[in-house]
Amino acid sequence: MVDYDFFLAELKRILKEKGLKFTRQRELIFKTLYENDGHFSPEELNMVIQRENPDVKIGIATIYRTLSLLEEAGLAESLSLDKQSKRYEMGLKKHHDHLICTECGKIIEFYDETIEKQQEIVAKSFGFRMKGHSMKITGVCRECILAKESKKRLNPQAQEKN
Amino acid sequence: MVDYDFFLAELKRILKEKGLKFTRQRELIFKTLYENDGHFSPEELNMVIQRENPDVKIGIATIYRTLSLLEEAGLAESLSLDKQSKRYEMGLKKHHDHLICTECGKIIEFYDETIEKQQEIVAKSFGFRMKGHSMKITGVCRECILAKESKKRLNPQAQEKN
DNA sequence: CTTGATGCAAAATATTTGCATGCTC
DNA sequence: GAGCATGCAAATATTTTGCATCAAG
Numbered sequence A, B: 001m002v003d004y005d006f007f008l009a010e011l012k013r014i015l016k017e018k019g020l021k022f023t024r025q026r027e028l029i030f031k032t033l034y035e036n037d038g039h040f041s042p043e044e045l046n047m048v049i050q051r052e053n054p055d056v057k058i059g060i061a062t063i064y065r066t067l068s069l070l071e072e073a074g075l076a077e078s079l080s081l082d083k084q085s086k087r088y089e090m091g092l093k094k095h096h097d098h099l100i101c102t103e104c105g106k107i108i109e110f111y112d113e114t115i116e117k118q119q120e121i122v123a124k125s126f127g128f129r130m131k132g133h134s135m136k137i138t139g140v141c142r143e144c145i146l147a148k149e150s151k152k153r154l155n156p157q158a159q160e161k162n
Numbered sequence C: 001c002t003t004g005a006t007g008c009a010a011a012a013t014a015t016t017t018g019c020a021t022g023c024t025c
Numbered sequence D: 001g002a003g004c005a006t007g008c009a010a011a012t013a014t015t016t017t018g019c020a021t022c023a024a025g
Helices: A002-018 A024-035 A042-052 A060-072 A113-125 A142-154 B002-018 B024-035 B042-052 B060-072 B113-125 B142-154
Strands: A076-079 A087-090 A097-101 A107-110 A129-140 B076-079 B087-090 B097-101 B107-110 B129-140
Touching: A002 A024, A024 A042, A024 A060, A024 A087, A042 A060, A060 A076, A060 A087, A076 A129, A113 A129, A113 B113, A113 B129, A129 A142, A129 B113, B002 B024, B024 B042, B024 B060, B024 B087, B042 B060, B060 B076, B060 B087, B076 B129, B113 B129, B129 B142
Parallel strands: A097 A129, B097 B129
Antiparallel strands: A076 A087, A097 A107, A129 B129, B076 B087, B097 B107
């Protein structure tokens, strides 16, 4: 967990720089985001934290405030993967993008060097100093394609309902 | 406006295919999305429609329902450009991605062939049948970089406040 | 005429804010 | 000790839903 210590130091540095305080709550939110790879909504994040730290009580408002802070500092990233609320993930960790299946909702993370590099080039060409980026590709995953096909084979007449 | 007629036909085709109806409201929402290049929140879209069509009354619920429908059909795209609500734009028009300045909020649209192609390649490599994608790059735009620098030059001691 | 669509208002969610109090620094 | 941070609850904002009525096919 050498990485974590590094990120934690980074968080502390940024907080100090802004004259903000390093609190138990901020640490817990940051740590939970780091340790869990998922994509959490503020509400879910709160539940995970409660479950793993029954002794601490964090209000949902603090979760929101901290996530905004972390995002602004570039330490967390907010994604809009689903229709509902925002989801957050650790920002500094190895960056990745998302493939989302519109049929089953599965999320696959990927990293592609060519895309990463090209983004830098594009940003530069507009005079931007790039801070971050996110991209998602939506589509139908292999399993859902297969499932659809076999359904069609079994019952060729069936109209697809919505 | 040859494009619009084409898209409109596409909308009608999809509606018929799903056994849904082509209504004045759906047409207006679709048309407004087409004619205005901006990125609208449902609320804003509603206001624009009201302003340009004072004779028609559209409930906000219809806006939401229609936008979801259009998005599902691949005719509109929802973006999460800012912290607040979702924003929608026409999906079928020439595709583009977004550069967003985190300082001034400016949104620049761009299109990059290399990125587009690479996305297809990535999707394919995971067995995905790609339906759409969206990417945003966040950063600081040229103007804001310059503004910051000149501020620093004028007042080197100033601490950056949040 | 049948069935889906709409507007309205209420309900459900999601997010932000004010404020008294508690904790870092 | 000073001032930011927190929890709580209330306030907002956003999105969805139920239902009577309307309108497209």
